[in-house]
Amino acid sequence: MLESILSTVGHYWHLVLPVFAIAYLASNYFNKGLHRYPGPALARVSDVWRFVDVWNRRPDITHVKLHRRHGDIVRLGPNTLSFSDPAAIKTIYGLNKGFVKSGFYPPQQAVSQGKRLPSLFSTTDESYHANLRRSVNSAFSMSALVQYEPLVNEVIELFLERTREVYAASGKVCDFALWLQYFAFDVIGQITYSKQHGFVDKNEDVDGMIAYLGRLFSYVAPIGQMPFLDLLVLKNPIVLTLDKLGFKPFAFPITNFAKARMSERMSEISHDKGEKVPSGAATPGRGDLLSMFLKAQAQRPDFMTDQRVLTMAVSMAFAGSETTAISLAAVFYFLVKHPSCYKKLQDELDGALREGRVGKAENALITWTESQTLPYLDAVIKESFRLHPAAGLPLERITPSGGITIGKGHIPGGTIVGCSAWVIHRHEPTFCPSQAPEKYPIDDFIPERWLDASTEQRKEMEATMFQFGAGSRTCIGKNISLLEVYKLVPNFLTRFNVELDDPSKEWKLHNAWFVKQLNFNVKFSERQQVARERSDSGKFVT
């Protein structure tokens, strides 16, 4: 019987294959009744469509266009829907709604000794996530910012000095996006271990960390659209076995840096105590993230193993460097492309300096608290976050097994759903102040939309901003990144003029999960009008 079936199939394979292919594509098309949602024809039958779209590096543009054409819900794959109405955020990312991160995230997991290392960012196990997040949450609270500010100051001071020496003094052209990546990496090193990686000082990509991360993101973005491919490529049994045996063909250089810092810290602790330190020992109070993670280990030694402390430290660089650099580059880019906004901000900063409202600290840097008193700075930063959020793909979640209503549709269980900040931030009813929406085109950089909006609308705009995600998996480093952005931008602009090297050239965007800027070449000159002197009182005067 079996033999005769096989022989018939073998004989008519040229007919059987197309029949199977059509049946497979049709079952994808009608998958769970999702055919009622619009989307590109190929996306309805295969994930290859979204793989290719992400591979082409501008899925953000595709997603915005698709939602403008089709409305609130767009089908991006046989089992994947994208939502554009901000109301969907509350359901998809709301606490205790039963959604979990999709298969997009595990390819981002590092491997050690042949085993995956799920991080706070990449784990899809919500109870493990809740446990880990609870253990480290206090390290990222608003009140902990106070202890990180001096650490950030050290890097800002070096960054300003090196900008002066390397670029402003010579008139050399600077790849500003890369220079800001050096800054963001050093801040993460400083905040995590009280030790910079040395990017700004050496003006180079130390140990190729940035290049490595760039390659990794370029890999995980498309692979995450068809995650089973990861099991054939980086997490195939050969690579995992090699890793277990100590050959590390794809070792993350940041992990080596983190391991070195951890063992230094352990030996310092043991030296301080005059004894050998078991894991989970308390750490000297230097107020960096590593000391906070070690404190969490001391409180919960069974859960916070050395491996988890290490994973937390590594994921700081993974999640917190490129994202912050991209956000900073966006602010500076939009300013140089919009001279009137640039001038308005400079006037605000100069006025505040002149009146002694900011820059009062001994080191003359504008502090975090002072930066919060500058409304135009705030509007410029918010508008930059709106137009250029760092994450450039939908933040995918899987619906709970019984299905759930999102907006107007009942979505079956096990469906991948998500919102992209690039789409959400272009929701006109939310972001165009209602008294004169035509004055604030949604695709244009207009910081005034934040200042002219009514109190109520502004509140809604702020609540809708999605650049840090939402809900239980929202960015844990949000406060740290805001500290960096709100401090670096004003301190940089009060010291340097920034101009495009060639104003006729646009930057190029490369969306590999995070939307990185290329060809953002600028020149700096030192500003005379804010060169400050010390008065007798020890304060700075303009």
Ligand code: HEM
């Ligand atoms: C402007 C800078 C930043 C942006 C735009 C940003 C964006 C995001 C987004 C969108 C998520 C949610 C991802 C998702 O739901 O799939 C996230 C999560 C995360 N971010 Fe950030 N981030 C920034 C800075 C930082 C910094 C400085 C750190 C660390 C110091 C950090 C650490 C993390 C971690 C650990 C998570 C995972 C949180 C969890 O799942 O509990 N981020 N970030």
